[in-house]
Structures are given as structure tokens and as C-alpha cells.
Amino acid sequence: MTDTPARLLSLLSLLQTPREWPGSELAQRLQVSPRTIRRDIERLRDLGYPVEATLGAEGGYRLVAGAAMPPLLLDDEEAVAIAVGLRAGAGHAIEGVEEASVRALAKLEQVLPSRLRHRVGALQTATIALTRGDGSSVDPRTLTTMASAVAGRERLRFAYRAGDGAESRRQVEPYRLVSTGSRWYLVAYDLEREDWRTFRVDRVDEAFATGARFAPRELPMDAEDFVRRGLRGGEKQTYLVEVTFTAGAAELPEWLRSAALPGGGAQTSVRFESADAPEWMVARLALTGLPFTVRGPAALRAAAGALASRLASAAVGAP
Incomplete structure (x- = not known):
């Protein structure tokens, strides 16, 4: 085998x-001389693979545990097995390994x-996993699409079903996945x-990355705290009043x-977070008796505009 990169990959596959x-x-096995094998072993060591040699007439070699995790070569069966296992760990949010999965x-x-x-998809379809709680699970393909979009700062489009069953189409700039x-x-x-x-x-469907890049915005708090606040309010959304x-x-x-x-x-x-209905928040602001402009x-x-229109209509014809 005269192609050095291909030979190194074949050698690494054997040593694993x-x-x-x-x-x-x-x-x-590789149809080369023992001297070439020794040189290739040194190349692998230079790349960070901890190959140990034993003394003797044959001069045996084996791959041992090192200080860092080197890249691994997987055959088809191994790749499928790992992908199925990772999908199970990610799709059902198994505590402790979900984000790494x-x-x-x-x-x-x-x-x-x-x-x-x-093959991975076929195995996943044919497998039933016992879940806990309400049994909610997600399509691992949706998770990987979202994770890639977060890492690549790429806008996402998807269909979303709210808790009350209302369906909508969303276009977002993904910031973090939180389990x-x-x-x-x-x-x-x-x-x-906005x-x-x-x-x-688990309420997202048809997620896909649009290819449009974006400059990340600044979230007013940690992503974990943002999710935690929503959960404390029964998943009631908060928003930033400006x-x-x-x-x-x-x-x-x-x-x-x-x-x-x-x-x-x-x-x-002023800038603060609120979980109140926008209509009620606008009314509270109006009751201050001070002129104001809503920035966001x-x-x-929209609630301020609607309230202004209603008040203007109520004042029509007044003496």
C-alpha cells in the first residue's frame, strides 16, 4: 500500500x-516492510495516538489509553450502533448525558x-423506549438540526404547536438548547x-435551517434561568419591557x-421583565399619567396602539 494517508488509516483501524x-x-496485512510499519507508528504517535511497543523478536504494538481522547475510526456496524444509542440518550433527555448526546x-x-x-432511522423506528413522566420525547433529527443551527448561528424555521393546541410557523434565531x-x-x-x-x-415539527446567518443577540439572563422562570410560571412567557x-x-x-x-x-x-398580559401592562403604564413611548x-x-385607538373612539362625540 503506497498511499501513506490511506495506509495510516488502515493501520489505525487495526490497532483499535x-x-x-x-x-x-x-x-x-498492509503489504509493506516492517521498517515502514515502524515509521507509520511514529507518525501516529506524532498525531497523538498512544501506541505502545513491546520488546522482542516480533516487536508487538497496541493502542493504549492516553491523556486525551484521539479521533476514532468506526466501521459501519459500530457507527450505526453508536448513532442509535446517542439518539436514545438525546431523544428522551436521559439525565446527565442528554446535552453531550x-x-x-x-x-x-x-x-x-x-x-x-x-439504517439508523429504520432501527429507531422499530425500537420502543420506556420513558418516564408524561413520556414526552423528541425526534433526534430535530435536536441535531437545532444543535447545528445554534453552533453555526443559522436561522431556523419550524412548525410549532402551543400548549392550547394553536399551531403556527416560526422563524427564529436559535440561542441555546436546554434540557x-x-x-x-x-x-x-x-x-x-421581536x-x-x-x-x-417535543412540540416542534418540520425544523430546518434556512442557511441565513445572524449576529447573536444578548439574552437578558442565562438560558437556564430563562427556561426556569418560564417553568415556574406554568410555561407562561416573560418579555422584556422597554x-x-x-x-x-x-x-x-x-x-x-x-x-x-x-x-x-x-x-x-426603563427596562424590566414582565409576565403580565401586554394589554394590562400598557394600562398600568398609562395610569402613571406621564407621556411615554413603547420601544419594545x-x-x-401593538397593545399600546390598540388601547389608543379604543380611547380615541370612546372620545368621539364627547362634549
Whole structure:
């Protein structure tokens, strides 16, 4: 075998079998001289593979555990077995290995030939896993699509079914995947709603990456805390209120003064999180009696416009 890279891969594949290989047998398998085998062993060591040699007439070699995890070569059967196991670990959010399973699965399926992906899918379809809790599980392909989009900062499109059964199409900028041990959640910026959202992954369908890249936005808190707050509220979504008042900070009521941003002057901007309905939040802001402008999110701006229209209609014909 004269092709050095191909020969090194073949040699590495043999050494990954848990046994000791005499140098003469390796030379015979690869159809090269024992001297070439010795040089190839040194090349593998330079690449970080811990190959141990034993003294003697035959000069045996074996791959041993090292300080770091080197790349592994897998045959078809091994690749299929690992992919099926990773899908099981990721799809049912097995506590302690769920996030690592998704990362490894995304890497493996990226390079898996289509014929092997078909075999993995067939095995997955024919397998039933016993789950806990409400038995919610996700399609591992959805998880790997999302994980790749998060890593590549690529926008996602998908169909989503809310808790009340309402269905919608979403386009988002994915930020993080978060596992609670029994469910997966995607934290993402919803482009249509112009706000951060949490999506239960088991309610996602037809997820695909659009190919459009994006510059990551700054989430107002850790992704884990964002999901945790939503769960404490029975999965009630929170949003970031951004409002500018034409008034000094001292004129604001107490509940707004603590959210005032530095700046001072004739205008004061406030920023805080709320889980209240946008209509109720706009009413509370209006009851301050101070002129204000809603900067975000879009749902709050829409609620302000609707309230203004209703008040304007109510004032028509008034003396």
C-alpha cells in the first residue's frame, strides 16, 4: 500500500482492535516492510495516538489509553450502533448525558453516509423506549438540526404547536438548547414577535435551517434561568419591557423607578421583565399619567396602539 494517508488509516483501524499486533503481521496485512510499519507508528504517535511497543523478536504494538481522547475510526456496524444509542440518550433527555448526546450525535450524523443514516432511522423506528413522566420525547433529527443551527448561528424555521393546541410557523434565531432532564427546550429570538421565546422541542415539527446567518443577540439572563422562570410560571412567557418616559426619574412611580436606566435628564428609559398580559401592562403604564413611548417588544407596541385607538373612539362625540 503506497498511499501513506490511506495506509495510516488502515493501520489505525487495526490497532483499535483490542489486541497486540506483531510488527510482521501488520506489515503482511498492509503489504509493506516492517521498517515502514515502524515509521507509520511514529507518525501516529506524532498525531497523538498512544501506541505502545513491546520488546522482542516480533516487536508487538497496541493502542493504549492516553491523556486525551484521539479521533476514532468506526466501521459501519459500530457507527450505526453508536448513532442509535446517542439518539436514545438525546431523544428522551436521559439525565446527565442528554446535552453531550446531542453534541456527539450532531457531529456523527454530519459525516454519516446516507445509507447508514437510513439504517439508523429504520432501527429507531422499530425500537420502543420506556420513558418516564408524561413520556414526552423528541425526534433526534430535530435536536441535531437545532444543535447545528445554534453552533453555526443559522436561522431556523419550524412548525410549532402551543400548549392550547394553536399551531403556527416560526422563524427564529436559535440561542441555546436546554434540557431539564425530562424535556428539551429551545431558547431563541422570535423574529416575527421581536422577542425572546422558549419552545418545547417535543412540540416542534418540520425544523430546518434556512442557511441565513445572524449576529447573536444578548439574552437578558442565562438560558437556564430563562427556561426556569418560564417553568415556574406554568410555561407562561416573560418579555422584556422597554419604555421611555418624557419625565425625570424622580417623577416615576416606585415600581418603575427601580427599573430606570442611567442617564437622567428630561427623559427616562426603563427596562424590566414582565409576565403580565401586554394589554394590562400598557394600562398600568398609562395610569402613571406621564407621556411615554413603547420601544419594545412588538406585542407591547401593538397593545399600546390598540388601547389608543379604543380611547380615541370612546372620545368621539364627547362634549
